[in-house]
Amino acid sequence: MDGGVSTKAAPAVIPRLDPIIHAQPRLRVVVALATLGERDQIAFPRLQEVVGMTAGNLSTHLRKLEEAAYVKVEKTYRRRTPVTYISLTRAGRRALEDYTAALQTLLTEAPSLTREEDGS
Amino acid sequence: MISPESARSPGHATCPDDASPSVGASLSFITAWRRQTARRLFGNPELVLAAWGGAWLLGFGACYLASSPRSALAVPGWLAYLVLGVSSATAGVVSAVETVRPGRGVVGPSRQVTTLYWWSWLLATGGLCLLMLGLGRAGLSPALLSLAWPGLAVLVSGVLYAVGGALWQDRLYYALGAWTVAVGAASTFAGAPGNLAVLALAGGGGLLVMAVVMVARRTNRWTEA
Numbered sequence: 001m002d003g004g005v006s007t008k009a010a011p012a013v014i015p016r017l018d019p020i021i022h023a024q025p026r027l028r029v030v031v032a033l034a035t036l037g038e039r040d041q042i043a044f045p046r047l048q049e050v051v052g053m054t055a056g057n058l059s060t061h062l063r064k065l066e067e068a069a070y071v072k073v074e075k076t077y078r079r080r081t082p083v084t085y086i087s088l089t090r091a092g093r094r095a096l097e098d099y100t101a102a103l104q105t106l107l108t109e110a111p112s113l114t115r116e117e118d119g120s
Numbered sequence: 121m122i123s124p125e126s127a128r129s130p131g132h133a134t135c136p137d138d139a140s141p142s143v144g145a146s147l148s149f150i151t152a153w154r155r156q157t158a159r160r161l162f163g164n165p166e167l168v169l170a171a172w173g174g175a176w177l178l179g180f181g182a183c184y185l186a187s188s189p190r191s192a193l194a195v196p197g198w199l200a201y202l203v204l205g206v207s208s209a210t211a212g213v214v215s216a217v218e219t220v221r222p223g224r225g226v227v228g229p230s231r232q233v234t235t236l237y238w239w240s241w242l243l244a245t246g247g248l249c250l251l252m253l254g255l256g257r258a259g260l261s262p263a264l265l266s267l268a269w270p271g272l273a274v275l276v277s278g279v280l281y282a283v284g285g286a287l288w289q290d291r292l293y294y295a296l297g298a299w300t301v302a303v304g305a306a307s308t309f310a311g312a313p314g315n316l317a318v319l320a321l322a323g324g325g326g327l328l329v330m331a332v333v334m335v336a337r338r339t340n341r342w343t344e345a
Binding site (some may be wrong): 022032037039043046060073079085087103 | 144145147149150153154156158160161224225226227228230231241340341
């Protein structure tokens, strides 16, 4: 093999990976939000603590996820204090399921591809 | 969308910001991160079970040793009650920490269910203490009280475990509830102080076994996910 993808080993339909979720920091955020119940929300500082990111970094990634309609950011007041709550939308939950399924398909149906990855 | 070819960039589960992990690493990362996040957001229910299992085993065990004429170990009564009190207080603190701390900053239906469920434990404990006080005032003999209160405490715990199992659709937790109810009720048939040995071994032991089973189940579940 010359380092490229073998056409013999490749499956008929190679699943494509969602670039929004594929970036590891955003994957971290989406997986963390998916751990919560469907209608649950988490406060920004708590999410920051769970995912271990700076406020600026987390805001940047949340903006990208919000643009893709994967997360919902809600600004509200709790005991007269402004709070930002974040939740995963149905589209976001579905995107994570699709992403995980695509990865599993790649691992099982394109072993030559994953072998190359592991060796890289 | 990006193609799988572009997913072949080197990386692993802990790669830094914006680096794209490989396919295998992404899957491993999702599995590990899910497990880690669940522990951070929901705490360790196994730890709570282990704490109460230990408290019942040590506390009821010490009370049995203190009151049984056939006991090989001579444990003074005050020491037995001290062991029961300290181990129960420790388990109570572990429960509070593992319930309140992980859920902070989370709002929504599941958080509300968890909060109300844990309030039910406090209500049940308070209600049981009042019931025992009332029965004592009404003239129930100390011998019958010593048979009734530990069995009732374990039985009520079992009912709450079963309710927890029903709420979170967890058959294992429900089975623990059913077992604990049976142990609490059956302990009275052993008479005093045999009831305390039954509660220590079958009640406390049951919780400890379940804590181990739940750890094994969680590890397998996330590994398979």
